[in-house]
Amino acid sequence: MSPTAKKSLNPVPIKDRMKVPRQLMPEQPAEQRAHNFEEVNLGYSPELARQEAQRCLECAKPTCTDNCPVGVKVKEFVELIVAGDFLAAAAKIREDNVLPAITGRVCPQEDHCEGKCLLSKKVKPLGIGYLERFVADYEKRMGSHVLPTVAPSGKKVAVVGSGPSGLTVAGDLIQKGHKVRVFEALHELGGVLVYGIPEFRLPKQIIREQLDYMREMGVEFETDVVVGRTITIDELMEEEGYDAVYIGTGAGLPQFMNIPGEHFNGVYSANEFLTRINLMKAYKFPAYDEPMLDLHGKDVAVIGGGNTALDAIRSALRLGAAKAYVIYRRSDAEMPARAEEVHHARQEGIDFQMLTAPVEFLADSKGWLTTARCVRMELGEPDASGRRRPVPMAGSEFELPLSVAVIAIGTSANPIVQSTTPGLGTNKRGYIQADENSQRTSRKGVFAGGDIVTGSATVILAMGAGRRAAKSIHEYLTTGEW
Amino acid sequence: MFKIIHAEFLAPGIKRFVIEAPRIARRQKPGQFVILRIYEEGERIPVTIENSDSERGTINIVVQAAGKTTHLLNSLNTGDGILDVVGPLGKPSEIAHYGTVVVVGGGVGTAMAYPTAVALKRAGNRVLSIVGARNKELVILESEMRAVSDALMITTDDGSYADKGFVTDKLRQLIQNGTRIDLVVAVGPIVMMKAIAELTRKENIHTVVSLNPIMIDGTGMCGGCRVLIDGKSEFACVDGPEFDAHRVNFEVLVQRNAMYRDAERQSMTEYQQHEASRSAGHACAAVEPIPGGRA
Numbered sequence: 001m002s003p004t005a006k007k008s009l010n011p012v013p014i015k016d017r018m019k020v021p022r023q024l025m026p027e028q029p030a031e032q033r034a035h036n037f038e039e040v041n042l043g044y045s046p047e048l049a050r051q052e053a054q055r056c057l058e059c060a061k062p063t064c065t066d067n068c069p070v071g072v073k074v075k076e077f078v079e080l081i082v083a084g085d086f087l088a089a090a091a092k093i094r095e096d097n098v099l100p101a102i103t104g105r106v107c108p109q110e111d112h113c114e115g116k117c118l119l120s121k122k123v124k125p126l127g128i129g130y131l132e133r134f135v136a137d138y139e140k141r142m143g144s145h146v147l148p149t150v151a152p153s154g155k156k157v158a159v160v161g162s163g164p165s166g167l168t169v170a171g172d173l174i175q176k177g178h179k180v181r182v183f184e185a186l187h188e189l190g191g192v193l194v195y196g197i198p199e200f201r202l203p204k205q206i207i208r209e210q211l212d213y214m215r216e217m218g219v220e221f222e223t224d225v226v227v228g229r230t231i232t233i234d235e236l237m238e239e240e241g242y243d244a245v246y247i248g249t250g251a252g253l254p255q256f257m258n259i260p261g262e263h264f265n266g267v268y269s270a271n272e273f274l275t276r277i278n279l280m281k282a283y284k285f286p287a288y289d290e291p292m293l294d295l296h297g298k299d300v301a302v303i304g305g306g307n308t309a310l311d312a313i314r315s316a317l318r319l320g321a322a323k324a325y326v327i328y329r330r331s332d333a334e335m336p337a338r339a340e341e342v343h344h345a346r347q348e349g350i351d352f353q354m355l356t357a358p359v360e361f362l363a364d365s366k367g368w369l370t371t372a373r374c375v376r377m378e379l380g381e382p383d384a385s386g387r388r389r390p391v392p393m394a395g396s397e398f399e400l401p402l403s404v405a406v407i408a409i410g411t412s413a414n415p416i417v418q419s420t421t422p423g424l425g426t427n428k429r430g431y432i433q434a435d436e437n438s439q440r441t442s443r444k445g446v447f448a449g450g451d452i453v454t455g456s457a458t459v460i461l462a463m464g465a466g467r468r469a470a471k472s473i474h475e476y477l478t479t480g481e482w
Numbered sequence: 483m484f485k486i487i488h489a490e491f492l493a494p495g496i497k498r499f500v501i502e503a504p505r506i507a508r509r510q511k512p513g514q515f516v517i518l519r520i521y522e523e524g525e526r527i528p529v530t531i532e533n534s535d536s537e538r539g540t541i542n543i544v545v546q547a548a549g550k551t552t553h554l555l556n557s558l559n560t561g562d563g564i565l566d567v568v569g570p571l572g573k574p575s576e577i578a579h580y581g582t583v584v585v586v587g588g589g590v591g592t593a594m595a596y597p598t599a600v601a602l603k604r605a606g607n608r609v610l611s612i613v614g615a616r617n618k619e620l621v622i623l624e625s626e627m628r629a630v631s632d633a634l635m636i637t638t639d640d641g642s643y644a645d646k647g648f649v650t651d652k653l654r655q656l657i658q659n660g661t662r663i664d665l666v667v668a669v670g671p672i673v674m675m676k677a678i679a680e681l682t683r684k685e686n687i688h689t690v691v692s693l694n695p696i697m698i699d700g701t702g703m704c705g706g707c708r709v710l711i712d713g714k715s716e717f718a719c720v721d722g723p724e725f726d727a728h729r730v731n732f733e734v735l736v737q738r739n740a741m742y743r744d745a746e747r748q749s750m751t752e753y754q755q756h757e758a759s760r761s762a763g764h765a766c767a768a769v770e771p772i773p774g775g776r777a
Contacts, residue, residue: 185701187519187526187566195703224568226701230505254705256715263715263734265741269705275698280525286752289525289551290698291745367737414702416720 009083012054022124023052030347034317037199037283040344041105044127044134046086052127053081055119063116064128069464070103070168072096074113074128081131090139093132098171098214099164099463101140101206104133106197106307107460108338140209147217153177155477158242160227160417163191164459165450166248167210168466169473170219176474180218181242183225188279191250193459195279196271198311200318201341204278228416233424233446244473247432247441247448248466251456252414256407257303261361266293266369270302270312270408277315296320299401301372303327303358304408305335307458310345312406317348324350325400329357329377329390355379355390359397361405372400410456417452431455439469444482447473483563484518487540492622493615495547496590497556498532499564504539506531506569512597513575513692513724516543517700519566520554527551528697528719531570532593532623541567544593544622550749571700572723575690577601581664582608584656585631586649586678588670589615592623594692595669596630602667603630610661611635612652614670618643650677663687668727672736679727689727693718695738710734 012020026042027033033040044052056078064074072093080089093100109115109129117125155178159166162184170180188194190207215221225231227249236242254269256262273292276282280290300321302313305328317324326345328335331354335342346352355377362371376396379388413430425433425442434441434448441448449465451457476482488500506516510531519526533542547556558564575598583602587595592613603609611631615621616639628634635652636644645652649670656663666689668678675691682689695707695718702720709718710731716722 185568186699187568195699224566225505226568226571229570229701230509230568250703253702253717253720256705256708258714263708263710263731263738265737272698272704272706275704280698281523285745286749288523289749291525291742291749293741366740367734414720416701 008058009079010054010056010058014057017055017057018119018123020051020055022055022127023048023130025127025130027344030344030349033200034348037315037318039203040200041133043137044130046134046138049081049086049131049134050084053078053131055126056082057118059118063118064113064126067112067116068096069112069460070097070467072113072132077135078126078128078131081135086135086138087142090135093135096467097132097463098168099210100132101136101210102164102193102202103460103463104129104131104136105202105206106193106338106458108458110339112460148175150175150177152179153477155179155243156181156241157473157477158183158236158240158245159248160233160245161185161191161248161250161450161452162189162221163248163250163450163462164193165462165466165469166191166246167214168463169246169248169449169470171214171217172467172470173473174214174217174219176470178474178477179220181220181222183227183231184221184223185226185249186279187223189221189223191248195275196308196311198274198278198315200314201311226416228420233417233421233443237445243477244445244447246439246466246469246473247417247446247452248450248462249414249417249452250462251411251451253412254407255410255412257358257409259358259360261363261369262407263367264361264363264369265367266363266402266404267361268404268406270304270308270406271411273312273406274308274315277319283315283319293404294320295404297322298403299323299325300404300406301325301327301353301400301402302406302408304410305330305337306408306410306456307337307341309406309408310337310341310350312408313350314341314345314348316404316406317350321404325353326350327353327356327358327372327374327400329355330387331355331379334387353400357390357392358400358405359392362399369402369405372402372405374398374400411451413452413455421446429455437468438472439465440472440476440482445476483565484567486558486560486562486564489559489562492544493620495556496544496620496622497547498542498544498593499555499558500540500542501564501567502539503541503567503569506567507534507539507541508536510534510541510570511574512577512601513594514570514572515594515700515723516541516567516569517571517697518543518555518564518568520551520558521565524554524565525551526566526698526700528571528694528700530590530594532596544590546590549746550753553750553753568700571719573721575601575667575724577605579606582610582662583665583667584653584663585609585611586653586666586668586670586674587611587613587623587627588649588668588674589620590622591668591670591674591692592627595667596623596626598667598669599627600630607665608632610656610663612637612649614638614649614674615643616640648677649674650681653678653681657681657685657687665690666727668692672732672739675727675730676732679730679732683728690724691727691730692723693725693730693735694723695735696741709738
């Protein structure tokens with residue numbers, strides 16, 4: 001893993017590269033962005049990108065790529081940035097990642113590429129996510145990308161769900177010459193990218209551009225199809241002639257805490273809260289018809305410590321919440337949210353109530369939420385997840401006045417596809433069983449990946465599953481062997 | 483875009499649309515519904531499927547004008563299109579040979595009860611139907627219900643047609659007459675379903691109701707449609723919409739359906755003002771929006 005001696009285009013000598021500070025991402029000032037839905041991060045300029053790219057140590061064995069779920073060739077695309085060939089850099093990323101403008105924004109890089117960057121042993125890691133985003137955006141601005149040409153294979157693949165994993169499968173397989181049609185249950189394509197992640201973190205325009213690109217490559221899309229209800233997996237294969245099906249239906253049903261008062265008006269699941277805002281544009285009511293509760297001057301809390309929780313509470317803040325709390329039962333160290341989001345949320349004034357959990361919601365006589373009764377926690381022995389188990393502290397109960405509470409503690413398996421596909425193996429939690437490498441299910445020709453297999457995870461992990469599935473589907477379609 | 487092949491009023495404010503939706507038509511079963519969205523800025527609302535024709539590839543939906551979206555929907559006609567129609571959603575009715583089944587339809591709920599009555603009749607049940615409406619004009623699907631029922635009873639709140647009274651009066655009479663009832667299926671306003679549930683609970687008659695909470699995606703993703711069943715949250719879109727009436731907390735359903743009442747009134751008022759200015763001189767009756775619920 002020592003820096004390579006290969007001739008480099010980089011004008012900065014290897015020994016000096018650690019002295020160059022990580023280039024800061026330009027961002028909207030916290031006090032300003034807390035009141036709008038525009039993107040927080042503004043993106044590198046070409047100059048910043050090249051300066052940042054020059055920090056790369058060009059390791060002989062790049063751990064960044066090894067730790068990327070889709071295997072982006074980081075060193076190679078970063079070298080192309082150093083050389084100033086940004087379009088080639090974008091094309092290099094696209095060899096492994098069909099959604100770079102999206103992953104450049106939402107991927108938890110600290111857990112993957114940047115987490116193992118050699119620089120991070122001494123200084124801050126290379127801004128790989130920022131660079132990825134830069135070249136993807138640059139490519140879009142230039143309006144030029146190269147469409148791969150490929151001979152048709154004569155095979156048809158149905159992809160169920162247009163979220164990150166389904167789109168990855170579609171993008172990879174269309175480049176192998178297969179005909180691909182993506183079915184989406186909602187009226188808009190993108191899955192969690194559209195209904196879950198807010199505009200200020202991932203502008204919808206970015207997703208539309210990625211989808212346009214995929215359409216140009218020949219991917220077909222059909223919205224308003226709930227596979228399992230509108231058509232079954234068997235019908236897709238037997239009647240509509242699909243040679244293989246990929247199931248990427250996503251996270252599924254929101255979990256609740258099963259504490260008293262969760263049915264009161266003002267208690268939302270994060271999925272509903274975010275869907276109203278992101279998919280249905282309820283924040284633009286009455287220009288859009290879907291309503292949501294008026295949050296102006298209200299006290300709002302989200303329960304949970306993941307990215308979804310932060311997306312929800314930062315949205316509430318932007319919709320005028322007077323107080324915006326994150327209530328999380330563990331401590332900072334265990335928070336699963338992306339580090340940059342936690343940092344941004346603190347800057348914006350989100351009040352983090354750590355080691356705290358609600359035990360009951362209270363309401364007025366008409367059933368409207370007024371208060372969360374909470375308890376403080378301390379960390380005990382590690383639990384099944386390896387994280388220290390939070391234990392309630394005796395006598396620590398207190399009341400927190402709240403008008404709206406958003407529950408963001410995870411999801412459980414959506415049963416629709418499993419219950420309508422005979423012979424499709426599931427685990428005891430109801431998720432679809434799929435091989436870790438081939439993503440094959442118990443049904444011939446049927447593959448699955450993403451949250452419907454693993455339970456709630458991240459965009460990039462779902463894309464990684466999509467990547468493996470596409471490879472394995474291509475093999476199956478080529479050899480016919482199961 | 484889903485094309486409207488035919489549109490007709492069944493009663494004032496209640497319209498039936500025949501919509502080209504071949505995928506949905508093929509799979510629709512009694513008890514299921516669709517979610518639709520009329521235009522880009524529109525909300526998603528759950529709507530009753532009254533019938534379907536898998537050969538023609540069409541479904542029939544029945545919509546009662548209550549809020550802005552349903553009013554807009556009912557202004558559409560043959561040849562118009564609906565932007566999004568997705569379904570069939572929800573679990574189908576459990577159809578079996580029960581013996582004697584009483585099917586109760588209240589108001590526009592009759593359109594939801596009708597396909598279930600058809601299926602129950604086909605399964606060999608003796609089907610006794612009770613249809614209730616506020617007045618004569620609002621009685622819908624009378625001949626259709628009569629055709630699938632061994633007996634059809636009709637009530638109107640004001641007595642302007644058939645018997646004055648409520649559907650519960652008829653059900654109570656059946657019980658008092660000693661009619662053996664193996665199952666009651668009731669679809670209609672929440673107050674009606676609650677009254678039916680209270681009546682049959684005392685008699686220990688298994689009763690199924692079709693619930694109509696506020697809903698967005700209809701696939702279990704958002705959890706907005708959660709209802710309290712035996713004190714536990716269940717989702718009407720994937721666990722229902724039909725539930726054992728005796729386990730349903732109707733008070734919570736009423737409370738949750740009131741969640742957006744202010745916004746719904748605002749939308750409706752703005753819609754009416756817009757309509758009034760569009761067709762100036764045309765008096766527009768003030769209609770109280772019904773919060774949430776299936777159209």
